[in-house]
Amino acid sequence: MAEMISLSINGVSIRVPAGTMVAAAVLIAGETMFRRSVSGEARGPLCGMGVCFECRVTIDEAPHCRSCQIICRDGMKVRTG
């Protein structure tokens, strides 16, 4: 059984196995809109490998973090939208 860590997604605390990518944690939290495009359209992970930049979220107040490339840390605060 993997060690579990907790982080918050839009203020809601969730527990995920250590080693989970942030993109997966956001989806586990039930959030599908990771960000909005410049023209206001919903966006989410497309390539899953750090190339398309569609899965960007704000992590610990740093905007434009590619959630598919970052592993969850205990206590992390993630914001989407």
Added chain:
Amino acid sequence: MPSAASFDIAVVGAGIVGAACAREFAEAGLRTALIEAEAIGGGATAAGMGHLAVMDDSEAQFALTRYSQVLWKELAAELPAECEYLPCGAMWIAADEEEMAEVHRKQRYYSERGVPVEVLDTSSLADAEPNLRRGMAGALLLKDDSVVYPPCVAQFLVAQAQRDGATLILGRRVMRIDGNTAKLDDGSILFSDNFVLANGSSATSLVRDLQIQPRKGHLVITDRYPRFVRHQIIELGYLKSAHATRADSVAFNVQPRSSGQLLIGSSRQFGNEEAGVDGKIVSAMLQRAFEYMPGLKKLSAIRTWTGFRAATADKLPLIGPSPGRENVYLATGHEGLGITTSLCTAKLLGDLLLRRTPVINIAPYLPDRSYAVHG
């Protein structure tokens, strides 16, 4: 000899200077041609920051930049949204007391000439620009400085010229000008009473002995971080580096775009005509920026590019008839101020061609002073 010229005036180069000239001439009723070899606003116009700046290097530079700001304010209301006009003001940052003395000197200079300025001390600067390194001595805020997206302005000015009857000839390069004929690269001939060379440092291919040097610059653009900086911010040390005309130099210069992106500059190099990005210069430029604004380190840059400013020895543009060729006018040599001074350049050339009384004295910009200096 052809006696009936097709045009009163043909402008070579549809960067922002050529576009502004074509608009000025067409609006005045001249039969105007605008010839662009590549893309509208695709040269130095697209490479620069688009900072509409007032400068005080010399009285002549002040007069040109200040009159230009007045013209930009008039134009601003007409500019479409994609031109991204942002009246954000500019701040010249003093890192220490020596530079603060320069802030006060500039404050007096500009105030005496009616330019709205304000001096910020350490704490008011920290409030105004919280991402600057703490403990700066202060800054001079130039309230009328603003920002545009130059290639879209060039497009807009060209469209206005066309509305007033100007003919745009796109994708053709002017190979030579003899009397009232210009030979184009497809072998065709264009007739015009007068010509204006507004093609930056490429003007040297059409007029012999022209004293213009390409001065290479680099810029970096970031992702969108709205409100990370609120004004165009330039270190006062920029004056020292921008003034060293022969050495490579970098200076801290950052600009907010209306998109929320940041432009980070700046660099100056002579004798490097390679268009490629120079990693060493970009690294030195960003290092300088991080010294002033440490938080920049955490932002994502998305693109880096280069461009070439058309530089003259005395840092003033060449505006007026080319010595010995009265019907070939120059509108080049604007170095880093071509976006700002494009409108005034067009106005002054219109004044000369139409024998109007110019609002400012044109003598400092006439090309024959350049030839006088350099023989």
